[in-house]
Amino acid sequence: YGAVALFADRARVAGGSFTLSEANRELVVDLCRRLDGIPLAIELAAARLTVLSLEQIAARLSDRFRLLREGSRMGSPRQRTLRATVDWSYELLPEPERALLRRLSVFAGGFSLEAAESVCSGGSVDETEVLDLLGRLVRKSLMAVQDRGGVARYSLLETIRQYGWEKLSDAGEDQMVRDRHCRWFLQLAEEAEAEFRGRKQSAAFARLELEHDNLRAALAWSTDQPDADATLRLTSAMGHFWRQHGYYSEGLAWLKRALELSAGANPLRGKALLWASTLALELADYSAAERYGTESVASAQEGGGQWELGFAQHILGSVAFRMDEMEQAAQFLRSSFTAFQQAGTTWGLALGYQSLGLLSWATGDYDRALETADEGLRLFRMSGDDEQVASSLRLLGSVHLTMGNFTTASAVLQECLALFERLGAKRSVAHANNDLGILARIRGDLDEAKRFHTASLQGFRQLNVHQGVGYALVELALLALTEKDVASALSTINESLIIFRDVKDRAGIVKCLECRAASEFQEPYRAAMLLGAAEALRESIQNPIEPYLRDWRESIVVTAVQALGAKEYDLAYSEGMSRSLDEVVGFCLEGRWPPIGSTGSREEPKPLIAGHPRNNSGR
Structure with a gap:
């Protein structure tokens, strides 16, 4: 407060029009902090208000000795500029x-x-x-x-x-000292990386977070030289940290620079490609993730070991999974599991089991999902990798949630959230909050559900994870529908649908279409058409509806059938199944719905019999 008061007083003495107010107080506080609270520096900055705005002064502080070079004529020579004062202290x-x-x-x-x-x-x-x-x-x-x-x-x-x-x-001395600085922090990063998958991982991640600014400076130096080897080593060592702590865009930018500096296939480049693929995947840039992943597989096949090949295939399987290409995902993930088996590492086997469990859960084989996820969890606990222990817990919690084992799901997901929070895994914390919000809504605790989903949404937005934002929004839309707030639900569904359309997340689009169907209770033909479109999409991506959503979806079906009658419902449902995905998404977002019965189905309307999605939602 003393520094701020000094700034305001010196500004008044300088004769400018500046007045300290609530609107500019925060900027003044930041400016005084950046000037280290040095009285002379603050006085000289305030004097500049006669010719510069407060914002301009703040923007020029990176060259403060030039900015603050004229002081009061009343002071001694060494007090008339900031540089002269520091010069005097330095020479002593x-x-x-x-x-x-x-x-x-x-x-x-x-x-x-x-x-x-x-x-x-x-x-x-x-x-x-x-x-x-x-x-x-x-x-x-x-x-x-x-x-x-x-x-x-x-x-x-x-x-x-x-x-x-x-x-x-x-x-x-700048060349010598910067070289030493780069070597020191390269060694620090590589030592930390060796601990990322074991019992010391939490301390290792914290160490890199503490030194992140120094690591950035080391990367800037190695790329400016340019030193391709040092840049590849440093970016490869930091890839896991960037993913864990949510620095997706920054990390990918450094990795791209490292790959530009290197040429030819070698194991170090292959490792950088792995992390580039991983971070591109987190940013939902699937084409880049697939491109980097494919090159990393080729690199592993040429000169890497079975572990590197297994991890590279795991990444490509994850890309296919995110794109809802389940058959391709299964091929990559099974090949990855085989490579990890041949490598003979506990951690690799654990990741293989976890991935196959995720695939089984997504395709509706819940018993198999529990079995493989549990084995992955057991092996990750043996390895001491708390991050992957938490990931396995999240998968197990999700499977139990899907199967209706809510008490078990709650305990497992709470343990998962606590672990992710301790590790500082921001993206994973946001996912776990979303899962717990779903559980709270199912149990009828809408306030708790809203708290979890709002925390999830905030976390994803801070990390700029658009896909995660979409999933948090669609759950908030479901909450709004539960509370009969249709206007809010429609707005939120549309925001989510735009995200899923842009990142080509068809599983997310399914959720939006079903939510939109629930909101169209005054337009039952639209509701039935949307349910048909959602079911066609579910079938195409092998994505059965979660058991805990079946009753909710069935209630939408019953309402629409009661309003339309069986024959009209079947017509609308079949029309939805025959429409292209782009058409249906366009209807929702643009609001220009086609006339009822304006297009025929590719097949005859299905009768009201057992096995029809209307009577057996979720299969």
């Missing part, structure tokens, strides 16, 4: 402190003692003296130190860091 330092300070400017977002010793020692800075030198810089208020979980974490004031960066270049 003994050479070892000056050398360390300028070398420390290579770090972004803080650093550990060990990193400073490795990266910044040499010449006048003896490695054994780095700790004492850091202490002196802290006492002189040129840097800060914080306790992070019992470990000291150091950081330069941003103003001092920018100054040190210039001095590092002037001293001709």
